[in-house]
Amino acid sequence: MTTQSNDWQMLIDGALVGAKENSEVLNPTTGEVYARVPEAAPDQVDAALAAARRAQRDWGSAAPIERAKVMKRIASLVREQAEELARIVVSEQGKPILEARGEAAGAAEFFDYFAEFARRIQGEILPSDHPGEQIWIQRVPVGVVAAIIPWNYPLALVSRKVAPAMIAGDTIVLKPHEETPVSALAMARIFEAAGVPKGVVNIVTGTGETVGKQLCTSDGVDLISMTGSVPTGKIIMRNAADRMTPVSLELGGKAPFIVMEDCDLDLAVRSALTSRFMNCGQVCICNERTFVARPVYDEFVERFVAASGKLRIGDPMLETTDIGPKVSREELDKVARYVERARSDGARVLMGGGAPETAPTPGGNWFAPTVLADVLPDMEIMRNEVFGPVIPILPFDDFDAVLETANNSRYGLSAYLFTNDLEKVMRAVADLDFGELYVNRVGPESVQGYHVGYRDSGIGGEDGVHGLDAYLRKKTVYVNTSGRPATALMPYGG
Numbered sequence: 141m142t143t144q145s146n147d148w149q150m151l152i153d154g155a156l157v158g159a160k161e162n163s164e165v166l167n168p169t170t171g172e173v174y175a176r177v178p179e180a181a182p183d184q185v186d187a188a189l190a191a192a193r194r195a196q197r198d199w200g201s202a203a204p205i206e207r208a209k210v211m212k213r214i215a216s217l218v219r220e221q222a223e224e225l226a227r228i229v230v231s232e233q234g235k236p237i238l239e240a241r242g243e244a245a246g247a248a249e250f251f252d253y254f255a256e257f258a259r260r261i262q263g264e265i266l267p268s269d270h271p272g273e274q275i276w277i278q279r280v281p282v283g284v285v286a287a288i289i290p291w292n293y294p295l296a297l298v299s300r301k302v303a304p305a306m307i308a309g310d311t312i313v314l315k316p317h318e319e320t321p322v323s324a325l326a327m328a329r330i331f332e333a334a335g336v337p338k339g340v341v342n343i344v345t346g347t348g349e350t351v352g353k354q355l356c357t358s359d360g361v362d363l364i365s366m367t368g369s370v371p372t373g374k375i376i377m378r379n380a381a382d383r384m385t386p387v388s389l390e391l392g393g394k395a396p397f398i399v400m401e402d403c404d405l406d407l408a409v410r411s412a413l414t415s416r417f418m419n420c421g422q423v424c425i426c427n428e429r430t431f432v433a434r435p436v437y438d439e440f441v442e443r444f445v446a447a448s449g450k451l452r453i454g455d456p457m458l459e460t461t462d463i464g465p466k467v468s469r470e471e472l473d474k475v476a477r478y479v480e481r482a483r484s485d486g487a488r489v490l491m492g493g494g495a496p497e498t499a500p501t502p503g504g505n506w507f508a509p510t511v512l513a514d515v516l517p518d519m520e521i522m523r524n525e526v527f528g529p530v531i532p533i534l535p536f537d538d539f540d541a542v543l544e545t546a547n548n549s550r551y552g553l554s555a556y557l558f559t560n561d562l563e564k565v566m567r568a569v570a571d572l573d574f575g576e577l578y579v580n581r582v583g584p585e586s587v588q589g590y591h592v593g594y595r596d597s598g599i600g601g602e603d604g605v606h607g608l609d610a611y612l613r614k615k616t617v618y619v620n621t622s623g624r625p626a627t628a629l630m631p632y633g634g
């Protein structure tokens with residue numbers, strides 16, 4: 141893989157191709173142009189979908205173990221090129237290199253993990269009401285998948301969609317976010333080098349409103365699997381309704397992070413910090429609302445602010461950096477506006493609140509770790525996903541009330557609880573209305589788990605056995621070998 145020219149190509153029908161139009165990708169650390177990528181023309185999107193359709197029959201009927209072999213080659217190539225891939229992620233997305241290396245490892249892991257399902261996609265045989273009849277339920281590929289991903293994990297999310305689709309026997313056309321397309325295009329080179337049969341995986345680039353919309357509204361798409369924001373998820377779902385295309389939507393979150401007085405406070409502070417500031421706060425399962433039991437509130441806040449003050453904000457290529465820039469100027473401005481409105485709603489800024497005093501680089505999208513106090517549960521900062529390094533910390537007096545406040549959200553993806561009281565753990569498991577609960581630990585989620593959000597956080601989910609299910613359909617087969625009708629037949633005059 142060479143990135144010398146830093147011009148990248150899409151993967152359509154097994155060939156690496158450019159487009160008539162190109163767009164520039166900016167490096168969030170410097171604001172400078174990092175790469176040039178194609179803007180897929182409508183006929184190229186059509187060609188990718190047609191190639192996926194042509195390839196699906198052979199790919200879907202190949203022995204799963206043969207599909208797994210290709211996937212293992214992809215995993216090996218991702219591991220071989222992990223450092224280069226991690227550097228691409230840093231250059232286009234801005235997360236610190238140590239986090240980007242973790243993302244590259246995850247990108248390989250998805251292929252290894254889903255390759256294991258080669259001998260595990262099973263059906264069912266059901267007892268029939270009629271002698272001589274067999275009834276079975278087979279699990280068959282969905283067909284052609286249109287996949288749409290966001291910018292916060294531009295590498296790992298490619299694998300999260302492509303790997304389960306491949307083992308299921310589906311073919312796929314994937315579009316990355318327009319701000320971070322290079323990671324996906326680097327994966328396109330790996331798919332080609334790994335010998336993925338032509339048309340099985342296609343990567344097209346362009347904006348959501350053009351290429352994304354076309355992909356999700358075309359005939360010949362059997363499943364839309366999208367990860368991104370709630371507003372975009374709703375648009376995609378509305379558009380999909382016209383063709384009755386099934387959707388799997390992994391959307392935003394507003395995770396509550398509840399700290400009880402009996403917990404290991406040191407662990408809780410470090411976890412709350414990591415869960416808020418990793419990837420500059422740009423993670424769907426991030427701690428977005430911290431609630432601390434009143435008896436330990438002051439101590440928690442003091443320790444949290446002290447620890448936040450030690451975080452090193454700067455060049456994400458350095459291993460010593462804890463927080464890189466926000467992905468884009470637009471995201472930076474969005475977060476700044478949230479903090480301004482929180483201030484005018486009455487929040488007190490304990491630290492940060494805007495750009496750091498000294499910008500690590502002149503053109504970067506810098507935002508300092510920001511801690512807010514005197515926040516009330518009904519303020520905007522507590523209701524909408526901020527997706528940046530900003531944390532409101534609220535005291536609470538009553539466990540039942542805090543569970544209710546935590547649940548009172550349109551989002552329902554992840555929730556955290558720190559306590560050593562087993563009764564409280566079991567109460568929270570029963571009563572916290574979220575798809576994912578973390579007790580005394582932070583994310584990330586595990587590949588064998590099920591990453592699923594309730595309410596506005598999505599429909600369907602990813603990872604593990606249940607995530608794979610979205611990429612498969614069920615087919616029921618009745619076979620009568622008795623020589624007699626299995627059910628009453630109409631009279632036949634002939």
Ligand code: NAD
Pocket residue numbers: 288289290291292293315316317318346347348349351352353354356367368369370371372373375376390391392393423424425525527553591593597598
């Ligand atoms: P976004 O919704 O702006 O964009 C997501 C993708 O949708 C992009 O590729 C974009 O080009 C595309 N798109 C935009 N309009 C479209 C349209 N009309 N038709 C088809 N595609 C369209 O989201 P983002 O800002 O890239 O990502 C951040 C969001 O993603 C946050 O809300 C975050 O919580 C969420 N997220 C969720 C998960 C999860 O697993 N639940 C994981 C990561 C990120």
